[in-house]
Amino acid sequence: MTASSPLPTTSPLDAMPWLPYAAGAVVLGLLGWLIVIGVRYLCADKETRRSIWQAARIRRTWPRLARNLGLVTTDRTPTFLQSIADTKGGKKPEPRILTPSLSTETDSYGVTVTVKTVPKIGLEEFQKRADHLADAWGCTRVSVNPAGPGRLRIRAVRREPLFEPYAYTPDGKPPADLSVWDLGIDEYALASVLRMSNVPGVCVAGLPGYGKTSLINGLISRLAPSGAVQFAVADGKVSEAHEGDYADVVNRLFAFVGDDLEAANKLFNRLVKLRRARSSSIRRVLGTTNMWSKGPSTAWPLVVLVIDEAHTYFREYKGADPATKRLAQLAADNARLVEDLVKKGRSVGIVVVLATQKATGDAIPTFIRDVCPVSLSFAQKTTDAAVAALGEDIRNWPDANPVTMQDPGFVGVASMVRQGHEGFTRIRVPYVEPDHVARVAEASAHLTADPFELLVLQAGPNLLKDTDFDTTA
Template identity: 30%
Template sequence: MNRFITAVVAVVVAVFLLGFGLFGAPSGMESVAVLGRALWTILIIGAVLVVAVAPLRRRMLGRSRLLGRLFAPRLARADAAALSPHELKALGVLRRPEAWGMAAALTRETVDRKGQRVRLWPALAGVELTPLGPAARFANPPGVTAGDWDVARVSSAVGFHVEISPAGASSVLVTARTRDPFKGAAKSSGGSLAAGIPCGVQEDGSPLLASFANQSGAVVGGVPGSGKSAGATSIIAQLCADPAAQFVVIDGKGGSDWSWVAPRAALLNTDDENLEAVKAQLLAVTSLMRWRLQTQKERRGTSNFWHAGATAEEGFVLVVVDECQSFFDPKEHMTKAAKELSQEIAALTVNLVKKGRSAGIFVMSITQKPTSDSIPSALSANCGVKWACRVETRAAEESILGARPDGTPDSASPTLIPETRPGGVTVKRGGEWVRARFSYTPEAEAAAIAERYASLRIPFEQLTARQPVFTEGDDV
């Protein structure tokens, strides 16, 4: 009771002081007006510091549950945007850390200035909706760090699965996993050669990017129907609008899967039996690569294509070799001459991957038969981009992605991608594997895009005619 009376008296005195400071004090009480103006100055400076200095703001939120409740308008907006009763319920649980903070071992006891023992809780600092579901941002109370937020313990305390990620020096974001980012066939758009082309969605709901700048090649593998070519189609369809991109497509299926790109491609070869033609085409691309490497320092002022950037005059060249086992694997051929041609084609492709990065040439090798014969080890070792769609064996997984990094969960294995998720893919990025799903562009839509931008096509002969012709006897 005494504390309550003291608080009331303090509030009344503060109100009078602020009033005198703002409107002036009666005659003879000028000193009170000075105190009022000083109090206004302190309040304004304090408010500015709390707003501008993130650590101070989080500390204030961590000590005051009342300040956390000031974020109620954000909660109301999130409630209105939630799509299901389940999400509303999950959000309602997350926003009350006093109901689960103790079970999650995220509270701390301390002694206030008056010697009273008080319990500190994570303070709600805001909510948002993510691709995975509703999320709440909390400021840690003193003594709690991001490492204290254990996923299993918090999930058990709130009663549903959550994801936890740091959100600054002293706060975390807790997300209720109520949505499947892989559900449906999301479309992607936007992006650029320099920044990457959005081509799907990752397991955390963020865009999957196909990166080409300063990269030399990609390996894409998976069983038939797993979404390999569909993923490549989605990427190339988006690149069609870029005048700085040209495509060389060599299709080992020998069918019409890539016919949609014909109006826009510098070259489309669907003859899977004419190995001599494939070799000649790869020799021409190799000649282009060598000419660029030898002359771009003088012509463009840099020895690296990407430092000057891709332009309509000197564009990025994407070479797609679909069902590459038809060309790379000698076992696919009957005669000695064909086997030798196959080895030469594989060697030319490996050379393009090894040296093409600095010349703006990128090779995408796609196969439904991921083995060491279909994907030569030298090719895989030099490709910075590796995508594994659904495969059936651990050996196939390793042929595409290499050895599984330590700590990689079994769920990231492409052998566990369900058949009901076409386009599902495991991406190797640096030292980790990330689950994702390619976006889907219908063939008719891709064909319309290619036709719309057909005027940007540079014929293969013209594309490769700006330099001396590379011949078989030259050193690659």
């Protein structure tokens, strides 16, 4: 009897010789991912590490939390594969639970969660459950905003950014976009900006020592490195340029006046004449009727007039003696001239920043204050002062009311209307060391130029004769 030869044996590796390489690639990829995560964690600061753990917890618990909060939807329509699959006894496929997917980014203040929405679960549903999300994630607050078609951005703040010191060191570089002014960070630790394109006036109010002048000096230090911005200051707290809060930036100002009403009147007259000259020549020089359609330039700079302690220049004087009558006449004329700049300076590139303690009608005339589209208020003592600064709607937003910000921990914190959105937001203005402000002003002093002289260079020497400068019109 002849012995039979053994049957050849085959292994899975013979059929799939690439399998070890694929497994090795997966292992290497996983190892590389773990190394990246580990290095990122080790290089992070203490607070960011806590945020990384928080983000991991958010991702891990999200499927269950989403169901508990009703942030899921049931899809009863079979998929293509389900519709062609063989179902025993004609049993219908089980409906699917659709849970919004998410991804996370971390920083020292918390986590930013990007959510991809599902049908029936969108912005409104997430906003209604923001407080529940904050509780579940261990956050001080949560905000939900759209991040594009089918996407939401959830900002989960773990620690309070408004209570922590925040400093800014100017880098001396001109800003890339002069139509956007950086203010600081908001209550969600996100960058807060003012969109200044076509904005003619900004009103800043608040108690002394809470950050008004710091805000303005910070803005000057950011904008000064650009030759496309020129500054003038009227400071009602001092008499001379070397005094007070603007002494460090005086080299970067093309004009400065103190508390002298007559000197201020001359400056305001001068700027109204500039406004009229620009209005009469803008089409010929720029080829447009709105400077913002092209943006500021060194030849046609954005002119920023800062009027600090504005009530100094507008207060009503009562008395029959000649000196008082003279002051009353100057104050009334100052109000008329500044009204002209705020109402008509937008398209030619003139912005007026008015700062005062209480933005009531006796400090800033209502015909000026009410046409300033941007308002900020630091701490206030009374609700009436808050309403004067921010409008009646602030009564409906008690959390943002500046009356609640009188604690010393709120020095440098202001409330402002959310541009393009409903309601108000609070921002922390960064503190800029005076030495840094002085350094930037000194380094950019050579950029200072009189905007009227620049206009004459473009429009020609006949500008003075061709333009009607009657400011009483």
